Amino acid sequence: MKNQEIAAIFARMADMLAILGENYHRIMAYRRAAENIAALSRPLEEIWQAGELRTIPGIGETLAAKIDELMRTGRLEAYEKLKAQVPAGVVDMLLIPDVGPKKAALFWQTLGITDIEALEQAARDGRLRHLPGMGVKSEEKVLAGIAALKKRTGRTPLGVAWSLAQALLEALRKMPEVVQASPAGSLRRMRDTIGDLDLLVASAEPEAVMARFRELPQVAEVLLSGPTKTSIRTHEGIQADLRVVEPARWGTALQYFTGSQAHNIRLRGLALERGLSLSEYSLKREDGSEILCPTEEEVYAALGLPPIPPELREDRGEIEAALAGRLPILIERSQVRGDFQFHTVRSDGRNTLLEMARAAQAAGLEYAVVTDHSYSLGITRGVSAAALRRQRAEIEEVNRLMGGTFRLLAGVEVEMRADGTLDLPDEELAGLELVVAAIHSGLRGERERLTARMLAAIRNPHVDIIAHPTGRLIGEREEADLDMEAIFRAAAEHGTALEINGYTHRLDLNDVHVRRAVELGVTLVISSDAHDVNGFANLAWGVAMARRGWATAAQVLNTRRAEEVLAWARSRTSAPS
């Protein structure tokens, strides 16, 4: 069984236990286990086979036994029992905003409601308002929540959320009462997808800021608003939460509001060990006196920790690494010298080679690899072998025009065909400076064949880089069913680089995959996959995935100069495979 499947079972069990009114901490234990399993960079099955389940944080004797049962039999008796007790539709009610385990249980136990449709009908009939703790307003909230659930679009890709947030932050920074404004939450941690936009403001006049915020043109609906916290929904249907704090409390507030929740819980535990209570307002001593932290660094320092980059704050070992003085020095966007995938009008891009070269240089790059699609990819206009040779002359011309300040490298995004071969002959590939290989079709294929197709490309000495390895498209297509562990090991063995594609809807490899690739010593490249002159901005999202995967500059090819990259590619092609 896959990590995500087992994590989902434990998360579902936590929901069912909560509805049954079980001990809160027992429920949390299931949730923590689910989160930690979902975040594992290795297959749980491997850890199970090695008998090392108990090394996973949050997995003790009982849960280890449950995982063992799932791995051996494919089912879990305790889970089956819970499913027999709690109707699935009642668990689904937890998806409704403002409906939690207590209310779901109330509707189920008192009115016999066992799915969302029946709940909606009961609310319309005015049957919820008479329940204990309910009223007319709560009944309306249930209806509004069901409506919101029905039109919910899911999570938003980082790059899309980022620009929406920037617009709100710019508006906030223009307000005279605002001292400082920052993204927080998963946005600041640069998760690949974002639920709500979390924004933090420092101001001595929170009510004035809230009033102005509610009136911004981006606001479609005010969901709740108090003196320190306001939630709105934008016209795009995305929720934004604004918190306002005094400037003197900025550090604790930014730390708290950035999360993740799991990271914060660990930090608060560390604080308690030192006789301190950490909240978004301050560190409080046992005598009630407060330590104010205007900066985040002071919060971490007070707990005996170096500053931890937001991208690492997931409780995936960063606290242990920080305590041991072994935090990685993460790659930064400013260290990126080149780009390894972009397209021009020759395939499905919108700009010419020269326009793209100038845009890449304006984005701070020294070089970029031209990677128009090869011929067989039906959905785009691909380049034939002959067109590729003509493009080579164009590249040289553009390089002359750029006057030595910027360099295009001759490459291609060559298609891996279903039979594992590439759709350009070896002699054509040999004439290129860099070869990027990718799969665009048949991604729903069966695991063994698809993996074999990837491995064949990884072993091909002409192939330098595998583009967007899992093929996922956020919100549209799941990752292909691939043996990623085998792919990482083969890439490490053959020195083939794997791409972190920064295109907003790809972000592929994602953070968890990057982490495993880094552990296994795989060489990585970050690509913008730009299809027009604005596309080089995508490099920032690729860098974000690299950082979330604990990648340092040394492991990412983009930090090397063009000549070093070419030397790397030549050494690969000449090496025996």
Add this chain to the structure above:
DNA sequence: GCCGTTTTCGGCCCGACTGTTTTCAGTCG
């Protein structure tokens, strides 16, 4: 259910907002 150079039992992060309530429960992050 997990976890421990304070404990193998007794803890387990902390606070805002809303709505239903005369002091708090539920939800959310």
